[in-house]
Amino acid sequence: MGRTKKIVVGVDASPASADALEWAVRHAGDGTVQAVAVCRMHPDVCGDGNAFHTAHRRVLRTAVEKLDPAERARVEQVVVDGEPGPALVDLARDADTLVLGGHEYHRTDVAVVGSVVAYCVRHAPCPVVVVPVGAGGEGADARLHGAAREFR
Numbered sequence: 001m002g003r004t005k006k007i008v009v010g011v012d013a014s015p016a017s018a019d020a021l022e023w024a025v026r027h028a029g030d031g032t033v034q035a036v037a038v039c040r041m042h043p044d045v046c047g048d049g050n051a052f053h054t055a056h057r058r059v060l061r062t063a064v065e066k067l068d069p070a071e072r073a074r075v076e077q078v079v080v081d082g083e084p085g086p087a088l089v090d091l092a093r094d095a096d097t098l099v100l101g102g103h104e105y106h107r108t109d110v111a112v113v114g115s116v117v118a119y120c121v122r123h124a125p126c127p128v129v130v131v132p133v134g135a136g137g138e139g140a141d142a143r144l145h146g147a148a149r150e151f152r
Contacts, residue, residue, distance in 0.1 A: 005031045010088050010093040010116065012037065013059050016101025020131040021063050024099040025071045034076045035060055036091055038084040053079050085119030094126050102130040 005073045009024045024033045037056035060077040067075065080087050092098040103114045113121075113130070121128045 006034060006095045007031065007097045007099055008034045008036060008088065008092045010038070010084065010101070010120075011035045011060055011063050011107070012101075013062075013102055013147070014103060015082055016103050016128055016131065016133045018063050018066060018098045018101070019133060020101040020129075021075075022067065023131045024076065024097075025067055027097075028074065031074075031075060031096070033058045033074055034091065034095070035064060036078045036080060036088060038087045039079055039081050040083065047107050084116045088116070088120055089123045089125070092120075092126050095126050098124045099129045099131060102132045 007024045007028050009017070009021050011021055021033070021035055036058050039052050039056050056079045057077070060079070064072050064075050064077060078091070082090075088098060088100070092110065098120055100117050100120060102117065114148070117128075117130055
C-alpha cells in the first residue's frame, strides 16, 4: 500500500465536517491535510467578499483548533470561491483522497446523502471517503465500513 501524500477535506460549520477532518488527520500518515472551506458568495456578484472569506476562515480555524497541537501543524487551511462540489473536485485533482462529512437527510425511512457528497462521489478523480456523523474518533473505521455506499 502506498504512502498518502495529500488528503483534501471539505469543511463547513457542521459536526460531520469536524469528524471528517479528524478522520483525515488520523489517516494522513506523514502526508498533508488540506482543509477547504468553499465560499459560495462570489465577490464579483456580492461586492467585497472579505467578510465572507473571514467567516469561512473562522470556520476552518475553529475546526482545526479542535485537533491535537501536533496534528494542527500538518493542516493547510484554504478558502476558495465557487460551488462546493465542483470546487472540491477541482482541488482533489492532485490529492490521494477527498474526505467529506456525511450529512444524512431522511425522506420517509430512507437516508439520502447531500448534493455536495453525491456530486463529489460521482466526479472526483480520486477515492472519496464519506465520514458519518460521530465517526471521527476511535472505532470509526468499523462504522465507516458498514456505512459504505455505491453512488457511481
